Amino acid sequence: MLASHKWLEELTGLTLDVADVEARLTAAGIEVEGVTAMGEGLDGVVVGEVVSYRPHPERQKLRLVTVTDGSAEQEVVCGAPNVPEAGGRVLLAKLGAVLPGGFEIAERKLGGVVSRGMLCSETELQIGSDESGIVVLGDDIDAAPGTPAVAALDLHDTVYELGLTPNRPDCLGHVGIARELCALLGKPFTPPVPLSIPRVAPSGELLPQTESAFDLGLGSASSAHGADGLLPVRVEIDDPDRCPRYGAALVAGVTIGPSPFWLRYRLHVLGLRAISNVVDLTNLILLGWGHPIHAFDYDKVRGSMIRVRLAADGEAMHTLDGEERKLTADDLLICDGDGPVALAGVMGGGNSEIGDDTERVLIECAYFDPRSVRRTSKRTGLHTDSSHRFERGVDPNAVRQVLANAASAIAGLGGGTVVADALDVNPKPIAPETIEVRMARVEALLGTGYEPSLAERVLRGLGCDVQATKAGFGVTVPTHRPDIGREVDLIEELARVRGYDAIPTELPQIRPSEQGTPELIRFTRRLREAAARAGLTESVNYAFLATSDLKAAGVSERTVRIVNPLSEERSVMRTALLPGLSQNLQCAQRQQVKTFAHFELARVFSPRAGEQLPDEPHELGLLLWGDRAEWYGEGDELDFYDAKAALERTVHGLCGGRIETRLDDRLQADAPQLHPKRRARVWLDGHEIGVLGELHPETVERLDLLGRPIYGLIAVPALLEAVRAGGATQAHELPRFPAVTRDIAVEVDEALQAGEVAEALREAGGERAEQVKLFDVYRGDQVAAGHKSLAFRVTYRDRQETLTDKVVDKLHARVQKAAEQRFGASVRR
Amino acid sequence: MDVVAAFEEGLERGASEYRTAFEEAEDEQALRAANARFVGPSGALTRLMKRMRELPGERRKEFGQRSNQLKQEIAAAFHARLDGLAAAAREAELSGPHLDVSLPGRGRPVGRLHPLTQTKHDLLDVFVEMGFDVADGPEVEKHEYNFDKLGFPPDHPATDMQDTFFVASEGVESEARAVLLRTHTSTVQVREMLARKPPLAVVSAGATFRRDDDATHSPMFMQLEGFMVDDGITFAHLKGVLTHFLQRIFGRDLPVRFRPSYFPFVEPGGEVDMGCTICRRWQRGDAAGECRVCKGTGWIEILGCGMIHPVVFEHVGYDPERHTGFAFGLGVDRITMLRHGVPHLGLLYGNDPRFLNQF
């Protein structure tokens, strides 16, 4: 909402300081987001009087105009078609002036003639939107040649840009903002009264002037036919819930023409284009009262009647913007005797628009149900100045006042007369409500006392009627404040107007809760921290992606779908973390990053049969790729074992459990996106927690990646279960007797997993074989083709005594024998 | 040569040569080699002493003593020289060229938590220290919990402030617009209040979603939400908790101001501005100035807050006459960007290792 400082001064009758207005409104919740000074940069632009003009010797379209600025005459070249005759007044930019666009006026030769200045149009001075010709001052402007343009046209103003919250429709008009300002300043406020305009009865007889501002002769009709026969228009409301009130007034004998400069300029500073006097006035009423009105060409309203009804499903109408709208039975229409003329509260139709030849203007001022207007506006995608106000709630009881102001203004400016006995059809009156505010409650909520006399003053300032009660006040809330519906809303008003600075700052006593923070939340945090300590960098990806991303990553495509996505790229919720991480890797590869080791810990989504909400467990994904390179040597590429180590280090940041990677025949079903020969199930102390492996070469291709990335996926609930099952780590006594180590090299088939061999060796060694550790894997000349040699170091120890060589030899022999028997291994001694 | 002569000569030569030999040895290895030439297993003196039995009995004692004496002399000289060499080596190292300390450290690079996570943790920690519990809730949420229970009026423009993604689960029948991506973490407020009874002090942080995608809005963003309900909680407490929080994060001298604002689920509602931490105008004391972040105002809007609306209490079965409480929410993205000077939002969700590894 843009607000004019000058207009606010007119409405409040106060001299206001810009910085003070800005500070007070902002402190009261009407945030001033910007302040723009208008009428700046016009030094050197003055009123000039045309002395004479003659054609340009060479160029047909140009004229040489002699103007005087009151003290000197100069000849300027002008291309405008509307140069007035001698004595006409124009705006002259003198030599040396710099126009708002930065254009400097200097002596210039145009077709061989020197021009000493420039006659300006509205757009050149940025004081309006008319670029069809130069500004010619009308008789209403009393300014002698030489008067600065700013003074002559009263151009100085300041425009506030207000960031209004949706609960304050009253401030969508200058009257409301002025009322608010007066309340904040503790000054009385009186709304503007209609102009005094000659009124005629439909018979043509002149009626006496009335004193009362609101008595335009509006009939107090409660039925649609109330004024039948007087005003030649009939109003019928089929749906009083959606249209509780409809007022109409008729102005006859109007001449359509351009608005005077002051009106054009006011609309200009407030961001609207001037069109014609009647249309400009409806806009001025909208910006002034915050109440949208609609002007129809009465002679185009067929059947001299207005009917407010719901559209039929599929009914069509043409709106002013030239579109054909398909309507539903949830859209409210304003119709004449033949059909729709407006989408109620949203936009007019083209058929009864004000035109150049309009003589009689039918003005509509109504109150429509906010929800109904909003649904229509949403459905049609038509967000207009009108719908914006109706859906926030205009004042139903301002209808007469607004109508009176509108009718008198249109008659005043258009040279017409207001036809008496306009209609006010009000089948469902909306009365102000009375709410009690208890002063004890005010204090209990704000944490500080509030002087009752101040409370009363504040509430009255906001337009409320206030009656003292035992506990506080009975407050009758004006209907221009639909946001105030209960006591707490009044408490906010009290707090707001006095300012939140008046409330002290205190720390509360916080009592410990029984529940505390759930384990999963603490666990995911520790897990994240452990993963980072393990050398992995955290990614945070969008939770939504494209279905094709899921397909490429070979993960579940049973999705939670976004019904109204911004783009296909982000239209389903992720079912796995791989797509996001792989996109991160892809970017990194394109940026020539050499090493990539990321993790992400986030929710993944899968539909649950018969449940409204999907399952969204946490998953930990890790993706590694690239050089293992460290500065002390060009390393090889990161591989499965680096990923496994990262996983181990991560888990060891949480517990002392043992990570194992094993094969099983469900891997193809669970991890089809991984390399069939380079993937494994991940176990932690006997619990399955995830999978780990190189991406399948086809997955790599589909994801448009390079090399051999390794992906790991841990189900966080399973990991938490495993860690929880392990319980608190139990301490072991340290060994008191020395260990003895013996090595054993076992040559086995390539297909055999070293873990299996190690496990067998440890078993064969019995209790005293404390540890079997792989320290070398050899393939080459020394072993048969298709075989590998695994070298283990076995640590023997007895908890009760020092082992002798003899005993160790015996144990080790058993281990060697087991290796031969179990694996047909040739044991290298 | 007869054995007596051999002993005489051997002892004499030994006595005359070992000093020179030791002195000539310039390092430990040479010294040990020289030592071995005399007293090693096949050293000259060792060999000689093995012949002791061949000596006539009356000379054995004399030569025995002389041999041992020489051996001791050599041992003493050896150790003295060894110590000397060690001292010289240490001296040389201590006065020699410096280790190249500029070489990079060796080992695995460490990983990093995402700056959003780091910030989230830091923010949560302040509340946890004050006594708040941490809670969590689903990201796909019911309309009821995201809007209705919070008192959003149906078909009200307040929902425009939160343009919503609606979702449908494959194979699950659901009313249109009944399920959505939560637009704020206030859903956790509803869920916690439904599940628990006061006193409550809870804070929650996580992903939220709005249909917005431009230079300053990301369709997914991180929000932090907190609320407290008990007997006698006031707006003054709200001011206390939030002022304390912001000053813990941004510094004790940070100016904080509260302005009225509107959110359907709080009343009175407010917004909190803090001094701009980029231009720090409050420290410089001058009036206006250029600042990209606060546009010269010196203030940054940082939090939305208010007293929990009685309608919310009614929806969760609390007695609004008895319990009062406050709630607040803030953008973790925004605080992250302010703290770390992140120039644009795209960097936060781009996950470029070159960006993330800066933190």
Ligand SMILES: [Zn+2]
């Ligand atoms: Zn700043």
